[in-house]
Amino acid sequence: MKPTPPDDPRATGPESLSFTLYGTPAPMRDYAAAQTARGRRTMSLILLACALPVIASYASYFWLRPGGRTNYATLIEPQRPLPDLVALPAEDLAGRSVPLTQLKGQWLILVVGPASCDKACEQRLFLQRQLREMTGGESTRVDKVWLVDGPGPIAPAVERAVAQAPAVAVYRVEREALAHWLEPARGHQLEDHLYIVDPLGNWMMRAPADADPVKLKKDLARLLQASAWWDRPGRERP
16 A cells, blocks of 8 residues: 655644644643633732721721720621612612612611601611711711611601701611611610611621710721721712
């Protein structure tokens, strides 16, 4: 039998069939693996860089504080992130469905209460406004939120009060769903407290019932100070 000439097209047939992934030169395989590993390391570093400011600010407030300093409000451990629209349905006063996660980016002072808003509810809304104003130049980093956990119209006088600049963001929520996120102190109801949420959307502090505004203001001021180097004024309510 005659040997096939080197320039015969048939001579390349078996070679082309044998060119598979396993036939890829080792340097190419090593380069692809190195690129994948490098990408994973980069993503891990980015995530760590995003989390470090928050971790450091909380550490400086809760663990590196001078001896004898204690927080007045109750620290929530572990922190509880803002639920999405499915877990916590919410509507604005016009009846439009809105995700509460849109509130991220600011420190939040939350009040919970029914639309009827009795005297105790009005006092909590007043305390909420007072606390924000007491932060002085840092007030643009704080938003006020009222979660209305029941049906019915809001009294015109209360509606006018919460609309005064800087306005309170008011949303209607389902009480049962809200109870899966916020939790009152033992022996109390959800509406008995003010709740503090950080700019990442984590509920992280609960004020005592009938809170002392001066003591609570100190807690809020320390949080704002500890986070000043990474948290900046965000959206400004009208």
